[in-house]
Amino acid sequence: MIEYRNLRVALLGAGSVGAQVVSLLLQHGDELAQRSGAGLELVGVAVRDIDAPRTAEIPQHLLTTDAESLILGADIVIELIGGLEPARQYILQALNSGADVITANKALLATHGPELFDAAEQVGAQLYYEAAVAAAIPIIRPLRDSLAGDRIKRIMGIVNGTTNFILDRMDTAGDTLESALAVATDLGYAEADPTADIEGFDAAQKAAILASLAFHTTVPIDRVHREGITAVTIEQVDAARKAGYVVKLLAIAERLTDRETGIDGVSARVYPALVPRSHPLAAVHGAKNAVFIEAEAAGDLMFYGAGAGGIETASAVLGDLVSAARRHVIGGPGVAESTDANLTILPISSVTTRYQISLGVVDQPGVLASIATLFSEHNVSIETVEQTVAEQAESSGGGSAPGATLVIGTHAASEADLSATVQALGDSPVVTSVTSVLRVEGS
Ligand code: NDP
Ligand code: HSE
Numbered sequence: 001m002i003e004y005r006n007l008r009v010a011l012l013g014a015g016s017v018g019a020q021v022v023s024l025l026l027q028h029g030d031e032l033a034q035r036s037g038a039g040l041e042l043v044g045v046a047v048r049d050i051d052a053p054r055t056a057e058i059p060q061h062l063l064t065t066d067a068e069s070l071i072l073g074a075d076i077v078i079e080l081i082g083g084l085e086p087a088r089q090y091i092l093q094a095l096n097s098g099a100d101v102i103t104a105n106k107a108l109l110a111t112h113g114p115e116l117f118d119a120a121e122q123v124g125a126q127l128y129y130e131a132a133v134a135a136a137i138p139i140i141r142p143l144r145d146s147l148a149g150d151r152i153k154r155i156m157g158i159v160n161g162t163t164n165f166i167l168d169r170m171d172t173a174g175d176t177l178e179s180a181l182a183v184a185t186d187l188g189y190a191e192a193d194p195t196a197d198i199e200g201f202d203a204a205q206k207a208a209i210l211a212s213l214a215f216h217t218t219v220p221i222d223r224v225h226r227e228g229i230t231a232v233t234i235e236q237v238d239a240a241r242k243a244g245y246v247v248k249l250l251a252i253a254e255r256l257t258d259r260e261t262g263i264d265g266v267s268a269r270v271y272p273a274l275v276p277r278s279h280p281l282a283a284v285h286g287a288k289n290a291v292f293i294e295a296e297a298a299g300d301l302m303f304y305g306a307g308a309g310g311i312e313t314a315s316a317v318l319g320d321l322v323s324a325a326r327r328h329v330i331g332g333p334g335v336a337e338s339t340d341a342n343l344t345i346l347p348i349s350s351v352t353t354r355y356q357i358s359l360g361v362v363d364q365p366g367v368l369a370s371i372a373t374l375f376s377e378h379n380v381s382i383e384t385v386e387q388t389v390a391e392q393a394e395s396s397g398g399g400s401a402p403g404a405t406l407v408i409g410t411h412a413a414s415e416a417d418l419s420a421t422v423q424a425l426g427d428s429p430v431v432t433s434v435t436s437v438l439r440v441e442g443s
Helices: 016-036 067-071 087-096 106-123 140-146 161-172 177-186 201-215 234-242 310-330 367-377 391-395 415-427
Strands: 005-012 038-046 076-079 100-103 152-158 245-257 264-276 288-295 299-306 352-362 382-389 403-410 431-440
Touching: 005 016, 005 067, 005 087, 005 310, 016 038, 016 310, 038 067, 038 310, 067 087, 076 087, 076 310, 087 100, 087 106, 100 106, 100 310, 106 201, 140 201, 152 201, 161 177, 161 234, 161 245, 161 288, 201 245, 201 264, 234 245, 234 352, 234 431, 352 367, 352 415, 367 382, 367 403, 367 415, 403 431, 415 431
Parallel strands: 005 038, 005 076, 076 100, 264 431
Antiparallel strands: 152 245, 152 288, 245 264, 288 299, 352 403, 352 431, 382 403
């Protein structure tokens, strides 16, 4: 029988994810030891309330409310508490004592990542975070290791399961946003307070992490442009379907050059966008996540799977545990985060995308020409126009001017030019309403 060196593992948090980590670690400890080359001894589990019910059995003697003492003397600390504090302090304490740390805490990484990575580097420890983006889907290690020899051009991710579930219900079952959110809450996808999901905060944190990794540049969370899904209407989703698109909340990280200034940099942004139904991301249904990567040499890659869930997330945490244990066995310092490219972070105004704009207009001679002029005056090139004459106006037999709906697709235009165009459309006497403005991505 092989005698393994024993590594002391401390777990902070035994909620949805932490309890499953305990369960899998206790069930498969021998296998994980073989893969790691080290015994993995769970020395304790810190929680707030020792008597709280757990979703998996945890031996009572392992539970403690004294996280600080537990961290002391651990070789590897797994942080699954969530939130900024005390998670940040505990991770710093663990790293400063030389332990490797594993976390799934995207909010903390997006806010205090550089401080934590610096602390790890100072002592030669390593911070692992595979579960922080898209939970079970391996995406951190592929970006960090497998694609380290390539150049990433663009990442488009569906990285929030709750919003994907809601938008998918709107598309496939005809639910309104409110009723789809109610279903998501009933099924346990959405939190009691769903703000972080539907307002795009959760996706923005993940976009910051992905952009930092992909472009070797620290991208702080406050530099990620964020729009949630609360303004998406069932009418927009229906119109998208008829036009061959689906609405998805996308986290985008992209290398681009600002047209005006010529500055080469990075854009990180989150917004609902129209995705062609032929794009692989359009096939991501329900609460599933996917990350689509465009790399210079590797071409297009897509990573798909469960972006949430206790046991699914625990899988990624345990993968990190095996990596951390192997590193301990081999010895040597941890691999520092690569931020040496230090690219400029470009604002949303540097981005160019295609748009689809829906307008209510009066239906009379010269209207189309005057609208086309407004677009060209603002440097926005029209790609497609579709007009539908409103039935009510057609049959009204005179009186007020008859109405029509125009759906205008543009070629790639800058955010600034597009906003100016939308402003001018709103002021135009022939436009009765600007009913929808959505970006088109992935075509
Ligand atoms: P939960 O809220 O279910 O669990 C949190 C755990 O932390 C609880 O056991 C709680 O103790 C414990 N805890 C909270 N505060 C303290 C404290 N001050 N000291 C000690 N223990 C504390 O969270 P999740 O398991 O859902 O999430 C954990 C992390 O994983 C988060 O960072 C989250 O963003 C991330 N994540 C979660 C996913 C998911 O699907 N759930 C997916 C991907 C990432 P007690 O039980 O006693 O209250
Ligand atoms: N609330 C997140 C989601 C959980 O809906 O995807 C995983 O970060």
